[in-house]
Amino acid sequence: MNKRTTLLIRTLLFLFVLNSLYLSLYFTHKPSYSSPSEEKEKSELEPDTYLTPFSHEPHSSKPWPILPSYLPWTTSARSHSCEAYFGNGFTRRRDALLPRGGAGWFRCHHNDALRSSVCEGGRLRMEPEKITMAKGGEDLAAVMGRTEDEEMPVFQNGAFQVDGGEVAVDRKVLVDQEFLDEYVPRGGIDRHTMRDLIAKIRIVRGKDFQCDEWIEEPTLLVTRFEYANLFHTVTDWYSAYVSSRVTALPNRPHVIFVDGHCKAPLEETWKALFSSVRYAKSFSGSVCFHHAIISPLGYETAMFRGLSEHIDCYGAPAQELLQNPNDHKTARLSEFGEMVRAAFGLPLNVNHDGKPLAGHNVLFVRREDYLAHPRHSGKLESRLSNEQEVFDSLKSWASNYKGCKINLVNGLFAHMSMKDQVQAIHDASVIIGAHGAGLTHIVSALPKTVILEIISSYYRRPHFAYISRWRGLEYHAINLAGSHADPGAVIKELANIMKSLGC
Structure with missing residues (x-):
């Protein structure tokens, strides 16, 4: 066995141990960013109910590949550092609904550098008939001339609902305008579908939380805008990947497109990167999620923000940054590129x-x-x-x-x-x-x-x-x-x- 082969084997073993160690530490010591009053309220709950956002082990999800450039997605990123822009700068958390007795929950992780949030919830129900848009997933030839307005979602009140449990809640609306402005700001986006989705979420009593279909595994809810353009789609892929890591998913999530776009060649990569892909309108009735993650729009990623804002970052090897962290360097895009190659079964080392x-x-x-x-x-x-x-x-x-x-x-x-x-x-x-x-x-x-x-x-x-x-x-x-x-x-x-x- 030559030196190069020995070095390669040692590197792979190191990365495997690093990935396993980090996941173990994360799920046994998951950090919190809640206010003191929220901490008091959480202490009265069953620990597993809050710290484990999904109730069942995933059975049909793809595992994460071992990526040579993978670094732990810690929560200690400095504001406006490269890790904040390209990795986990989603460190300011706000709980909109805390779980009570196994009921639903909802929270957002905000990134001050990107002015964006990754939001997630448990026991969340989607009512497709309350989302106005085309069905989506059709062949291009069948929908020629269809307008973009027909393909973008318009949410009615209650298009998404969260289980409030059997204890009466003092409000029906999940979040108010102040919450939206702080955690899901509109910014320069004329039609912020993620903001509108969250604004229309309603809290319902547990007895009224009935579902035609349950999805046990973690699921990303994604709205695509320029879905046929590779640059914009890469920003969507990156946002979905970051959302998966920020919420510490143990396996690759499933994806549901909350849009009515037709079928496009770029869906091949969505299917390779994640566990499965479906369209919201493909469901015949209400569908409930044990754990749903609302992925930020691709416009809010550093890859897009960097076109108009100065993001002073440079790529560097992950091993270099592991030994010598540098706020002006990042290995996150290399990590993501390896994820794309691994998704198609290409060699990484x-x-x-x-x-x-x-x-x-x-x-x-x-x-x-x-x-x-x-x-x-x-x-x-x-x-x-x-x-x-x-x-x-x-x-x-x-x-x-x-x-x-x-x-x-x-x-x-x-x-x-x-x-x-x-x-x-x-x-x-x-x-x-x-x-x-x-x-x-x-x-x-x-x-x-x-x-x-x-x-x-x-x-x-x-x-x-x-x-x-x-x-x-x-x-x-x-x-x-x-x-x-x-x-x-x-x-x-x-x-x-x-x-x-x-x-």
């Missing part, structure tokens, strides 16, 4: 070290015309007007390159499954592409992958420069005076990158 025997893969991410949603024409705006010319020039150059073998990969993502797209990203030493949503896949690239973005003067936006920085990836940009690129300039930049890789 690999890197782009040295010269691969099969050569370096240079992935050119292409932009293609395709129907994305019912209101889409199928035509994409050109970000690189001579993309084919640039690709053909690179292909000719790569085939004659003398330094080492270069495999130029034609990244026609619109015609590839999500698993194949992630596989192509995983296998790439260098990723090239014009500014476009497809480049968001760099969140799951290997640590030493190099990014080269070709940027039209009409689309100078910082998305992928920031993601590269937050991931700790080497990033290069070619800024165009218009949308036409000089193939020679692209080749020159790529040649320099290949030399830096020892090629």
